[in-house]
Amino acid sequence: MTIKEAVGKFVRDGSYIFFGFFGARVPMAIVYEIVRQRKKNLDVGRGGLYDLDILIASGCVKRLDRGYGGGFEVLGLSPVFRRAVSNREIKVVEWSNTAFAWRLKAGAMGIPFIPIRTMMGTDTFRHSAARLVKCPYTGVKLCIVPACNPDVAMIHVNRCDPYGNAQIDGITVYDIEAARASRRVIITAERIVDEDSIRREPWRTCIPHFYVDAVVEVPWGSHPSNMPGEYYIDEEIFNEWIAQSKTREGVEAFLNRYVFGVEDFDGYLEAVGGLRKLKRLRDIELLRNAKTNTRCSA
Amino acid sequence: MNYEKYRPVEMMVVAASRILEDKKSVFVGTGLPMIAAILAQKTHAQRLLLMFEAGGVGARVPTLPLGVGDSRTFYRATMAGSMCDVVEASQTGFVDFGFLGGAQIDKYGNLNATCIGEYDSPKVTLPGSGGGNDIGSLCWRTIITTMHEKRRFVEKLDFVTTPGYLTGPGAREEAGLPKGTGPYRVVTDLAVLGYDEMTKRMMLISVHPEVTVQQVVDNTGFQLVIPRTVRVTDPPTSEELRIMREEIDPKGIYISR
Numbered sequence: 425m426t427i428k429e430a431v432g433k434f435v436r437d438g439s440y441i442f443f444g445f446f447g448a449r450v451p452m453a454i455v456y457e458i459v460r461q462r463k464k465n466l467d468v469g470r471g472g473l474y475d476l477d478i479l480i481a482s483g484c485v486k487r488l489d490r491g492y493g494g495g496f497e498v499l500g501l502s503p504v505f506r507r508a509v510s511n512r513e514i515k516v517v518e519w520s521n522t523a524f525a526w527r528l529k530a531g532a533m534g535i536p537f538i539p540i541r542t543m544m545g546t547d548t549f550r551h552s553a554a555r556l557v558k559c560p561y562t563g564v565k566l567c568i569v570p571a572c573n574p575d576v577a578m579i580h581v582n583r584c585d586p587y588g589n590a591q592i593d594g595i596t597v598y599d600i601e602a603a604r605a606s607r608r609v610i611i612t613a614e615r616i617v618d619e620d621s622i623r624r625e626p627w628r629t630c631i632p633h634f635y636v637d638a639v640v641e642v643p644w645g646s647h648p649s650n651m652p653g654e655y656y657i658d659e660e661i662f663n664e665w666i667a668q669s670k671t672r673e674g675v676e677a678f679l680n681r682y683v684f685g686v687e688d689f690d691g692y693l694e695a696v697g698g699l700r701k702l703k704r705l706r707d708i709e710l711l712r713n714a715k716t717n718t719r720c721s722a
Numbered sequence: 723m724n725y726e727k728y729r730p731v732e733m734m735v736v737a738a739s740r741i742l743e744d745k746k747s748v749f750v751g752t753g754l755p756m757i758a759a760i761l762a763q764k765t766h767a768q769r770l771l772l773m774f775e776a777g778g779v780g781a782r783v784p785t786l787p788l789g790v791g792d793s794r795t796f797y798r799a800t801m802a803g804s805m806c807d808v809v810e811a812s813q814t815g816f817v818d819f820g821f822l823g824g825a826q827i828d829k830y831g832n833l834n835a836t837c838i839g840e841y842d843s844p845k846v847t848l849p850g851s852g853g854g855n856d857i858g859s860l861c862w863r864t865i866i867t868t869m870h871e872k873r874r875f876v877e878k879l880d881f882v883t884t885p886g887y888l889t890g891p892g893a894r895e896e897a898g899l900p901k902g903t904g905p906y907r908v909v910t911d912l913a914v915l916g917y918d919e920m921t922k923r924m925m926l927i928s929v930h931p932e933v934t935v936q937q938v939v940d941n942t943g944f945q946l947v948i949p950r951t952v953r954v955t956d957p958p959t960s961e962e963l964r965i966m967r968e969e970i971d972p973k974g975i976y977i978s979r
Contacts, residue, residue, distance in 0.1 A: 446776070447789040471850070473789070495849030497752045497789035498975065506847045518836065520855035521775060522809040529806055541813055542859035545897030546832075547882040548851050551841070556898065565898030595777030595802045597791060652793035659788075709793060711784055 427612070427689060430638040431457040434576050434608045438486075440467040442528075442572075442606060443475060444579040444599040447497060447657070448650035449592070450475045451580040451612045453642045453689040458484055460683055469574050470524045470598070473497065474648065474662055477504050478683075481675045485514050489572070491521035499662055503670045518551040519543070523569050525598040530571035531605030539566040577606035579631070580645050582653065583615045588636025589622045589629045594652035596630055603631040612642040614654055644693055644702055655705035661696055725960030730911035731869075731977055733930045735761065735966060736958040738821075738867050738909040747771040748819035749812060749857045752790050754867045755821035756783070757970050757977065758909075764965050773817060775853035777803040786971055790853065809853070812860040815900070820861030822854050824868055826879050829924045829944040830893075831886025831905030831917065833858065833866065834879040841881055851883050858884035859899050863906035870910035875942040887922035913938045914955055918947045928953040 425433075435441060435458055443451055455475045458466070465486040468476065471493030479485050481504040493516070494505030508514045519527070523543050530538035539557065543549040544567045554569045579599045584590035588611050592599070603609050611631065616639065622629060645651075648658035668674035686692045693702065706712075731754075738758035742748055744767040750759045760783055763770050773779050776791035780800035787794035796802040811817055824833035825848055835854050839845035858864050864886075868874055886905045888894055895901050908915040908924065912933045918925045925947035929938055935952055958966075971977050 446791050448791050448793065490850045492849050492852035494847050499788065501846075501848065506844075509844065509847050516850075518850060520851040520859075521853040522805055522856040525805040525809070541898070541900055542809075542856045544859070544899055545882075545885045545888045545894065546855060547836070547841075548855050548884070567898065594793065595774075595791065595796050596804045597776045598805050600804060601806065650788075650792045652796070657788055657792065 425638045425640060427453050427457045427640050427642065430454070430610045430640055431461055434610060434637060435463055436575070437464045438466070439463075439575040440469065442469040442574040442577045442602045443472065444577070444602065445597050446471070446492065447473050448646065448652060449580050449594070450646050450649040451578040451610070452647055452649060453612055453640070453645045454578045454610060455479060456683050456689065456692060459679065469572060470521070474665060477502050477665070477669065480504050480508050480514060481669060482679060483513075487515045487517070489517050489519060489524060491519050491524040496662060496666060499659070500666060503666070504675065517553060518548045519554075519569070520548060523552070523554065524572070525601060527569050527572035528598050528601035528605045530569070531573040532601045535571060537568045537570050539568050541566065543567050572605060574602065574606040576608045576610065577602045578610045578612070579603055580612045580642070580651070581631070582613065583617050584611055584613045584631075584639060585617055585619045585622045585633070586639060587619065587633035588631065588639045589619070589633045590631040590636070591622070591628045592630050600630050603635050608637045609635050610638045610640070611636050612640050612645045614643055614645060614651065616641040642689055645689070647693065647696065647702070647705070650709070654709060655702060656708040658696065658701070658705055725963045728958050728963055729977070730930070732958055732963060732966060733955065734867060734909055734911045735977065736962050737914050737930070737955050738865060739765065739962075741865055741907050741909070742767050742770055742819060745769045746818040747773055747816065748821055749773050749775065749817055749861055750790070751822045751854065751857065753823050754976055755823060756786060757966060758867065759821060760970050761962065761966055764969065765962060773808050773811070775808060775856070776805055777808055779803060779808060786975055809856050809860070812857070815862070817861050818863060819906075820857035820864040822857055822864060822866055822884065824854070824866055824884070826874055826876050827866060827868060827908065828876060828879050828886070830888060830890060830922055831864070831866065831908065831924065832879055832882045832888060833884040833886065834881045835883045836881040838880055854884040858886070860903060862903055864904065865906055866908045868908070868910060870912040870938065870941045872941055872943045875944065877944045887917065891920070891922045912941060915946070921947070923947050925949060926952050928955040930955045931957050
């Protein structure tokens with residue numbers, strides 16, 4: 425299956441979507457394809473950085489269950505998010521990051537809610553759909569959050585076999601829970617490997633095939649986000665986006681250049697600087713570039 | 723490089739790093755907390771366990787991460803886990819320190835990272851809780867770093883994103899938050915502050931060199947508890963400055979100069 429087919433088949437207008445991780449290991453090929461196919465009224469789970477920004481700027485998002493959204497961590501705040509909130513183009517429901525992770529966990533466990541011990545006493549709680557309950561065993565006050573079962577989870581991994589048995593090198597954040605909680609799962613992988621290499625080390629499989637509906641091989645598929653062990657964040661593109669997205673005209677120019685102006689993800693990779701750029705990002709990730717701060721190594 | 727002179731933000735990071743203790747664990751947020759935690763690890767707290775909310779445990783951070791989930795947060799770590807993994811460790815009481823930033827803080831150490839102005843028609847939209855609420859809810863001792871300005875140290879937050887002592891003594895427990903957890907220190911470019919045991923209100927502990935108590939009061943939008951003796955923070959050592967400038971943030975990403 426291609427990215428185009430996977431998005432066309434599984435992501436509908438109005439779908440509740442979850443895309444993996446933040447700032448790193450993001451299924452960007454799918455994000456761009458959703459924009460290209462002009463999907464509408466999406467519900468987005470948890471938030472994100474550049475990925476979320478692109479979807480909001482393209483008018484794809486109706487509602488956001490936010491843990492973190494509207495910023496780029498160290499790189500600053502999002503002009504797009506601010507515009508969208510001020511103009512009431514999106515509705516935001518507040519959560520803490522882990523409250524949202526626990527919602528996915530409940531979804532993955534097949535239970536309707538889960539008790540947690542955060543969010544209580546705050547406006548974050550009041551602007552969420554969390555509730556307070558008394559523990560039937562101990563009597564202590566607990567916060568409960570409803571299970572989240574997205575329509576589609578999109579997760580980028582280091583490698584998987586053609587059936588979707590997936591391996592992630594590094595932190596999994598909430599992606600394992602999301603894959604189990606979602607009705608449909610699209611996996612994009614840096615590399616598709618044969619079934620036998622999965623079977624040799626089955627303990628490395630973190631998403632087993634029976635949860636997975638589509639598998640697409642997309643090398644460099646997290647660009648411009650970080651892919652642990654493969655390539656680092658492309659700060660140039662992030663900064664270009666942050667600068668351009670200050671105006672609607674800038675957003676349009678950026679999207680025309682990198683999304684609508686290219687045929688597919690391969691075309692996009694050419695547009696952002698091609699192999700020369702990608703190799704540089706790999707050097708940074710692997711601490712091979714003398715210019716990076718390798719002396720800091722403990 | 724000149725190690726005699728230093729910037730207020732450098733004093734702030736150094737003062738924050740000194741609060742962290744050896745053989746303890748700390749949840750680290752994006753930005754200055756990262757530098758402070760790494761600095762502590764490279765000076766007095768070599769066995770300080772760094773934990774990042776996205777799943778990294780025990781990293782030996784090679785270059786400054788741009789966020790709490792990038793590959794630097796689990797470089798040569800002892801575990802690359804999940805968010806549930808690490809935050810559940812703090813929910814069961816295994817994490818000593820939480821380390822956060824914030825746009826606004828009030829006298830009980832509550833934090834706003836959601837919006838400036840009305841929630842429905844904000845002047846500024848901020849990225850929301852992220853992991854802040856979880857860290858502030860669950861860690862035994864939460865440290866906040868923020869610039870000391872009147873618009874940040876406010877009587878009433880525009881939005882309570884992350885719980886401090888909420889409305890005062892007993893309020894955290896009353897709300898359902900784990901007993902014995904909560905705000906511990908606030909480190910700014912002017913001073914180090916803590917909390918009065920009885921009232922849970924923010925209290926001045928030390929002013930940085932060449933800063934007066936009056937200056938701190940003037941830049942705080944609520945009434946501070948001022949004890950009879952206020953110490954002067956020890957200035958950064960040349961070794962602390964060297965490590966920070968040359969090893970941790972040579973590009974000046976966080977500490978722009």
